[in-house]
Every structure is written in structure tokens, then in C-alpha cells.
Amino acid sequence: MVEYAKFTEESDFLRALYQASFASVAYPRVTAIGARKVIPDIDLLEVNGRKGEETITGYELKVLKRDRRTEGVGWTSFYTGLGQTMWILQHGIDRAILALAFQTGITDELIDRFRQDLWDRREVLGRTLSGGLGCVGIRVYLYERGGLPMILEPKGKLYPQTEEARTNRQRILEGRLAYSKKLQRETPK
Secondary structure, three states, rough: OOOOOOOHHHHHHHHHHHHOOOOOEEEEEEEEEEEEEEEEEEEEEEOOOOOOHHHHHEEEEEEEOOOOOOEOOOOHHHHHHHHHHHHHHOOOOEEEEEHHHHHHHOOOHHHHHHHHHHHHHHHHHHHHOOOOOOOOOEEEEEEOOOOOEEEEOOOOOOOOHHHHHHHHHHHHHOOOEEEHHHHHHHHOO
């Protein structure tokens, strides 16, 4: 049986994910690109690759809670997170990932059941979410590896379709962002 990381708050999950990032450049809790506010904020933004061939990945993080009605892991935060993950793509970002963790107090057995349900639905989710583009992924945070094994791997990149998205992409590559410098300072990589 897998031992899962569990968090009391999303900010704890963000710190753990930021610390584990292998990206060339990573920005936690992005609230603006250039002078333009980003709603909802992008929990983690990573830039990888050589100059001119960069891939920009935006993460939406959700800490899933127990649903008292069903006595399982609640799906509400999952679906909210999916919507926010799709919204990230409008900002000139190549790939968007919904990273999931679990709240302290949820048993590993319930998490295993949730993960299996998600795994069983991955093909339908993939076709529905990406519309064939393949730029959205879902990760489940596992403690034993300290990594984020994929349930639904983003296969491609979404190329910016609008002038605003192309401008945002350039601003991201230049580091013209408002983000949590405090979290970045306080969290060693």
C-alpha cells in the first residue's frame, strides 16, 4: 500500500511542490502577468527548456477533503480544480496540471479508492478535457517518492492563440510577474 503525503492547507502543499520542483525557473502563487491580474491565481508556474524552446507549465493545486455524505474523498474540489486548470491555459501557458493532495485525516484506503476511480476515468477525462490537444494533466502527490505520478499526462503544448496570450508568454519568459517572493525566499529548493 502507498503512503500518501497529507496536508492541512494548500499552502503547505505548495511549499512541498515548490521545494520538489526541478524546473529551471519556478514562481509560486502567481497573481499577475505583467501589470494584469490573473484570476484565479496560478499556484505554481514553471519554465523549462533551452532559450527559444521553453515549455511553460502552470499548476492548480487542490487539497482534497473527506466528504461526510459519501464517506469518501470529496470530488467537489477536484471539479473546481479542473475548471481552474483549464482557465490557466488562456494566459499563454503551454501546459496546465491539476496537482492533487489529500487533507490530513483521510485514510490511505480512501485515497487508494479515489485514485483508482480517477485512474478508471482517465481516458474519458483526457478526451473531454483536452479536446484532442493533450495539454492538460492530472497528478496525484505521493509521499513515498516525493514526486507527482501522472494520472493523465499532458502530451502536447497549447500554442498561444491570441495576441494577449502571446504577450503574456513573453512576459512570463522575461520574469515580469507578481508572485510570492516571500514563499520563494522561505522555501529552500
